[in-house]
Amino acid sequence: MTVFSGNRIKALLLHLALVAAALVTLFPLFWMVSVSLMPSAEANRFPPPLLPESPTLEHYRILFSRLSLATYLLNSTLIAALVTALSLLINSLAGYAFAKLRFRGRDRLFRLLLASMVIPAQVAMLPLFLMLKEMGLVNTYGGVIVPGMASIFGIFLIRQYALSIPDSLLDAARIDGAGEFRIYRTLVLPLCKPILVTLAIFTFLGAWNDFMWPLIILTENDLYTLPVALANLLGEHAQDAELMMAGSVLTVLPVILLFFALQKYYIEGLVLGSVKE
Amino acid sequence: MKNAMLPANPAFWFVAPALVLIAVFFFLPAAASLFLSFTDFDIYALGDLERLRFVALENYLRLLRDPLFWTALKNTLYFVLIGGPLSVAVSLGAALLVNHRLVRFKGLFRSLLFLPVVTTLVAIAVVWRYLYHPRHGFLNYLLGQFGLGPVDWLGDPDWAMPAIILMAIWKNFGFNMIIFIAGLQSIPTRLYEAAVIDGANAWRQFRHVTLPMLAPTFVFVTVITMIGYFQLFAEPYVMTQGGPANSTLSVALLMFQEGFRWWNLGYAAAVAFTLFLIVLAGTLLQLRLRRGAI
Amino acid sequence: MRLTGLLLIPVLLVACSRNGGQTVLEFWAMGREGEVVQSLVPEFERRNPAIRVKVQQIPWSAAHEKLLTAYAGEAMPDVFQLGNTWIPEFVVLQAIVNLDDRLPAVQRRDYFEGILETNHIDRELYGLPWYVDTRLLFYRTDILAEAGFSMPPRTWSEWLEAMAAVKALPGGERYALLLPMNEWQAPTILGFQLGAELLRNDARFGNFQSDAFRRAFHFYLDLFRQGYAPAVSEAQIANLYQAFGSGYFAMYVTGPWNIGEFEHRLPKALRDRWATAPMPAPDENYPGLSLAGGASLAISRHSDHKDQAWKLIEFLSEPEQQVAFYRLTGDLPARRSAWQHPDLASETRAQAFKVQLERVVYTPKIPEWERIAGKIAHYAEKAVRGELTEDRALAALDQDVDHILEKRRWLLRKQAR
Numbered sequence: 001m002t003v004f005s006g007n008r009i010k011a012l013l014l015h016l017a018l019v020a021a022a023l024v025t026l027f028p029l030f031w032m033v034s035v036s037l038m039p040s041a042e043a044n045r046f047p048p049p050l051l052p053e054s055p056t057l058e059h060y061r062i063l064f065s066r067l068s069l070a071t072y073l074l075n076s077t078l079i080a081a082l083v084t085a086l087s088l089l090i091n092s093l094a095g096y097a098f099a100k101l102r103f104r105g106r107d108r109l110f111r112l113l114l115a116s117m118v119i120p121a122q123v124a125m126l127p128l129f130l131m132l133k134e135m136g137l138v139n140t141y142g143g144v145i146v147p148g149m150a151s152i153f154g155i156f157l158i159r160q161y162a163l164s165i166p167d168s169l170l171d172a173a174r175i176d177g178a179g180e181f182r183i184y185r186t187l188v189l190p191l192c193k194p195i196l197v198t199l200a201i202f203t204f205l206g207a208w209n210d211f212m213w214p215l216i217i218l219t220e221n222d223l224y225t226l227p228v229a230l231a232n233l234l235g236e237h238a239q240d241a242e243l244m245m246a247g248s249v250l251t252v253l254p255v256i257l258l259f260f261a262l263q264k265y266y267i268e269g270l271v272l273g274s275v276k277e
Numbered sequence: 278m279k280n281a282m283l284p285a286n287p288a289f290w291f292v293a294p295a296l297v298l299i300a301v302f303f304f305l306p307a308a309a310s311l312f313l314s315f316t317d318f319d320i321y322a323l324g325d326l327e328r329l330r331f332v333a334l335e336n337y338l339r340l341l342r343d344p345l346f347w348t349a350l351k352n353t354l355y356f357v358l359i360g361g362p363l364s365v366a367v368s369l370g371a372a373l374l375v376n377h378r379l380v381r382f383k384g385l386f387r388s389l390l391f392l393p394v395v396t397t398l399v400a401i402a403v404v405w406r407y408l409y410h411p412r413h414g415f416l417n418y419l420l421g422q423f424g425l426g427p428v429d430w431l432g433d434p435d436w437a438m439p440a441i442i443l444m445a446i447w448k449n450f451g452f453n454m455i456i457f458i459a460g461l462q463s464i465p466t467r468l469y470e471a472a473v474i475d476g477a478n479a480w481r482q483f484r485h486v487t488l489p490m491l492a493p494t495f496v497f498v499t500v501i502t503m504i505g506y507f508q509l510f511a512e513p514y515v516m517t518q519g520g521p522a523n524s525t526l527s528v529a530l531l532m533f534q535e536g537f538r539w540w541n542l543g544y545a546a547a548v549a550f551t552l553f554l555i556v557l558a559g560t561l562l563q564l565r566l567r568r569g570a571i
Numbered sequence: 572m573r574l575t576g577l578l579l580i581p582v583l584l585v586a587c588s589r590n591g592g593q594t595v596l597e598f599w600a601m602g603r604e605g606e607v608v609q610s611l612v613p614e615f616e617r618r619n620p621a622i623r624v625k626v627q628q629i630p631w632s633a634a635h636e637k638l639l640t641a642y643a644g645e646a647m648p649d650v651f652q653l654g655n656t657w658i659p660e661f662v663v664l665q666a667i668v669n670l671d672d673r674l675p676a677v678q679r680r681d682y683f684e685g686i687l688e689t690n691h692i693d694r695e696l697y698g699l700p701w702y703v704d705t706r707l708l709f710y711r712t713d714i715l716a717e718a719g720f721s722m723p724p725r726t727w728s729e730w731l732e733a734m735a736a737v738k739a740l741p742g743g744e745r746y747a748l749l750l751p752m753n754e755w756q757a758p759t760i761l762g763f764q765l766g767a768e769l770l771r772n773d774a775r776f777g778n779f780q781s782d783a784f785r786r787a788f789h790f791y792l793d794l795f796r797q798g799y800a801p802a803v804s805e806a807q808i809a810n811l812y813q814a815f816g817s818g819y820f821a822m823y824v825t826g827p828w829n830i831g832e833f834e835h836r837l838p839k840a841l842r843d844r845w846a847t848a849p850m851p852a853p854d855e856n857y858p859g860l861s862l863a864g865g866a867s868l869a870i871s872r873h874s875d876h877k878d879q880a881w882k883l884i885e886f887l888s889e890p891e892q893q894v895a896f897y898r899l900t901g902d903l904p905a906r907r908s909a910w911q912h913p914d915l916a917s918e919t920r921a922q923a924f925k926v927q928l929e930r931v932v933y934t935p936k937i938p939e940w941e942r943i944a945g946k947i948a949h950y951a952e953k954a955v956r957g958e959l960t961e962d963r964a965l966a967a968l969d970q971d972v973d974h975i976l977e978k979r980r981w982l983l984r985k986q987a988r
Contacts, residue, residue, distance in 0.1 A: 007379060010379060011379040011380070014374065014377055014379055014380055015380065015381075017374060018374055018375065018380065018386050021371060021374065021390060022386060022389045022390060025389065025390050025392065025393060025447070025451075026389060026392065028393075028401070028404050028405065028408060028447070029392065029393075029396070029404075031404070031408070031415060032400075032404045035407070043407070043413065044413050045413065046412065046413050046418070047418050048413050048414070048415050048418050090294045090295045090298065091295060093290075093291045093292070093294065093295065094291060094292045094294070094295035094296065096291065097288045097291035097292045098292065101286075101287070101288035101291060102286075102288065103286050103288040103289065103292075106288075109292075109296075113299070116303075116304070117504075118504065118553075118556060118557055118560050119303075119307055119553055120504070120507065120508050120529075120549070120552055120553055120556055121508070122508060122510075122529050122532055122533075122549050122552065123306075123307050123310050123549045123550060123552070123553045124302075124303050124306035124307040124310060125306070125536075125549070126306075126310055126313060126532075126536050126542050126545055126546050126549065127305075127306035127307075127309035127310050127313055127546075128302065128306040129537075129643070130309075130542075130643075131302075131305075131306060131309075133643055133644055133645075138640070138643065138644025138645070138646065139641070139644045139646040146298075146302060147302040147303070149298050149302075150294070150295040150296075150298035150299050150302075151299075152299065155295060179287070180287035180288075180291075181287070181290075184291070205395055208397065209396075209397045209398060209399075211398060211399050211510075211511045211514075212510050212511065212529075212533070216533075216537055216640065217644075219637055219640050219641040219644055219646045220627070220641075220646060221627045221628075226397070226400075227397055227398070227399035227400065227511075228399075230399050230400055230403060231399050231514070231515050231633075232628075232629070232630060232633070234403055234406075234515065234630075235602070235629075235630020235631070235632055235633060236602065236603070236605070236606060236628060236630060238406075241407050241410075244403050244407070245403075245404065245407070247400070247403070248397075248400035248401070248403050248404050249400075251397045251399070251400040252396045252397050252400045252401070255395050255396065255397060256392065256395065256396065258395075259392070259395040260388070263388055263391075266395075267387070267388075267391070267455055270452070270455050270456065271455065271456065271459040274456045274459065274494075274497055274498075274501075317978060319978065320639075320660055320663060320664065320938055321663060321938075321978060321982060323639075323642075323643060323664060324663055324664040324665060324666075328978075328982060328985075330981070339974070344949065518632055521804075522753065522804050533636075534636075537636045537639070537640055538635050538636040538639070539635075539941070539942070540639050540643075
């Protein structure tokens with residue numbers, strides 16, 4: 001009896017703590033949306049208002065009409081989608097091969113790839129810029145996309161998952177005379193669908209949220225992605241809190257929606273990616 | 278042998294595209310970076326490659342004499358050594374909370390706490406800039422309710438880095454939380470049952486069952502967090518531009534400024550490479566320490 | 572192959588967005604200027620129906636890297652704004668074109684000499700001043716009057732007397748002068764006033780241990796040692812305008828943008844209690860020298876529309892447009908004739924700048940200057956904090972500057988061969 005009520009109190013406290021943690025975590029996001037709906041300068045009052053008195057969409061209108069946000073939205077979508085599609089193809093081919101096909105030096109090569117994940121991306125950036133300059137890719141979508149097409153993490157993720165495909169299944173297909181690419185297309189890809197979805201979300205979010213590289217490689221306004229455009233906007237409109245919040249909402253909203261739609265895959269993939277060799 | 282020029286093994290065609298891309302767009306430039314760091318590539322060389330010289334270790338020696346580099350390194354270590362463990366601790370706390378056997382709606386809480394991870398860093402940095410506003414920011418208002426502050430979060434050299442750390446923890450803790458939850462769930466329940474039979478209380482269970490069993494997860498989480506935190510860039514770029522008084526200048530930001538603002542590519546490459554060596558040393562050290570501990 | 576084709580589609584889409592028949596002129600401008608100049612463009616397009624101007628606005632904080640990256644990526648705009656201390660870099664890169672043949676002599680004489688000179692590299696003109704900038708004295712008239720000074724100081728000795736008197740006034744912690752110690756401008760201006768050459772041997776070496784600069788540096792440090800100026804950096808003053816309003820400091824050496832800021836942010840009661848004045852001089856030669864700053868307009872070497880670009884520069888340089896620009900931004904016109912306009916003639920606080928602009932000098936016109944300026948600020952701060960003695964700081968400064976200029980020496984040797 002006492003154990004039971006003790007547990008109930010404990011459960012209550014736990015849930016209270018969790019609700020508090022969730023509120024603290026969600027507050028900045030809530031506040032961002034709320035301020036974005038306030039008329040100009042309303043957020044500059046003291047004490048800071050929590051909710052808009054008379055909600056307005058004027059900042060969203062300004063963003064789309066005067067500040068060509070639609071262009072940036074389109075750029076971000078296009079770049080993230082292209083990177084996702086291409087990297088899915090390339091990484092799944094390699095990941096599957098590292099898991100199931102035999103070739104010389106396979107495991108050593110794979111360990112080398114894994115070890116090189118310690119190298120920070122910044123190390124490669126300076127010469128990469130010079131290289132892409134020679135290739136004429138500076139200030140193009142290509143300059144953003146090409147370096148992101150293959151990723152070690154993506155190969156790793158697919159490989160971990162593909163390991164669980166039974167060899168007998170593949171061998172049976174080979175005995176039936178199917179070529180390796182056919183097996184990949186008709187057997188492996190369908191089996192790997194969950195992890196492919198996971199990798200797709202990872203890649204899309206990564207490309208959407210990426211900042212440093214697009215900042216470096218894109219010089220022209222018309223090509224900016226949302227984060228770069230937002231940082232640029234901040235340089236000029238720092239005092240317009242409400243406008244900047246609206247810009248932030250538009251940048252963050254698509255990825256949040258995507259996450260909620262596909263969170264099961266996302267979180268499972270994250271766990272799989274963290275499982276040690 | 279049908280054709281000596283083409284590899285007979287189809288595996289080649291599976292891995293070649295990825296490996297070529299990684300080699301060309303990652304390994305090659307990373308290696309070139311080392312070469313670049315031994316040259317004096319600067320704005321003169323950008324205009325005319327005739328004006329490029331090989332300077333051996335000169336850039337690295339200059340780095341060691343450059344107070345700005347030491348400031349950047351100090352700030353980055355501050356961020357990694359204070360922010361990193363704090364972030365891991367918050368993640369673990371959240372994981373224990375969400376994963377508790379008495380908690381219901383685990384999935385919901387997990388998702389809500391995870392949400393900041395998927396958001397765009399730049400947008401979030403913008404939001405927090407306003408939360409930190411000295412006069413009409415929400416944080417100072419809250420502090421005011423408790424009779425504290427106001428703190429000039431991003432304007433005061435002593436507070437700017439803590440402010441960035443606070444935001445980074447908020448943004449990142451969900452990621453490690455998920456990994457910790459997975460780690461917790463993989464601990465066999467019979468271990469706890471055995472501990473209960475031995476009369477262990479909650480704390481002793483945590484100390485003698487949970488922590489040791491989580492050790493591999495800990496190694497993974499700390500290494501990943503550290504590598505990520507060493508690359509601090511977007512937060513100071515958006516929120517403070519490295520200021521005030523260089524108190525949030527990170528090594529990555531210094532590399533960016535030297536490289537792409539002043540176009541001292543040779544020097545910037547030396548900065549980048551030094552960053553790599555530090556990350557590598559840190560990773561090896563951590564792996565070794567953990568291996569010794571287990 | 573298909574892959575590259577796919578990648579090219581969006582690139583082509585962008586590249587093809589030219590307007591049929593019209594020339595599209597890419598124009599990059601920074602910060603507030605970039606926003607405001609868009610309101611001047613319609614008039615230009617009305618006068619030049621064949622030209623369409625596409626303004627891209629770049630934040631100041633990212634301007635330098637954007638321009639250089641664009642140069643490296645061969646994506647420079649046709650015409651752009653740049654800080655006049657950046658001109659040497661873009662000349663080294665051969666990124667901008669000579670404007671000598673385009674600027675008529677009559678017009679040339681209308682520009683403030685010291686400012687126009689910053690646009691000359693090896694006697695060739697590479698940029699046209701758009702707006703100008705220099706530093707001078709902002710001061711609280713009421714506090715100076717209370718201390719017994721009805722006029723702003725004209726000489727260093729008057730200046731010192733005024734500071735001593737302000738410092739002696741009763742009432743709380745207060746200072747006579749604000750010189751943020753992380754800025755290179757103040758020690759540099761004082762050095763120029765005493766005739767210091769910052770670099771020697773055709774800018775091959777640092778020359779900060781020269782007698783003239785040494786005396787200026789001593790004077791500068793004394794301001795802190797006497798307690799006239801607080802040893803703080805700008806970041807440490809939570810609210811500069813509040814501090815000026817509350818009388819925490821009575822004088823401040825700063826630039827024209829602060830006219831607007833002060834008018835905006837100071838409490839109404841203080842509206843008539845502050846003024847601007849040219850820099851005091853070390854001798855009777857009032858006003859003392861200050862720095863030739865500002866922003867210029869330049870044409871990219873790779874532009875296909877250089878003539879149209881020049882038309883735009885000419886348009887923006889017309890006195891009427893300069894006055895309109897001043898009204899919109901508070902940026903001071905580069906041409907003397909624009910200052911005759913009633914809008915400016917009636918602004919006494921701006922007029923102090925006109926006087927000062929006739930007495931400006933430029934910093935060394937080499938690409939390394941920004942880095943050298945950073946070093947001056949660094950060692951000045953060290954000396955103010957007492958971490959280095961005067962002599963040590965200047966010796967270290969010269970040493971660092973010599974290091975920075977090493978490449979330049981090598982290039983000059985190479986050229987001579």
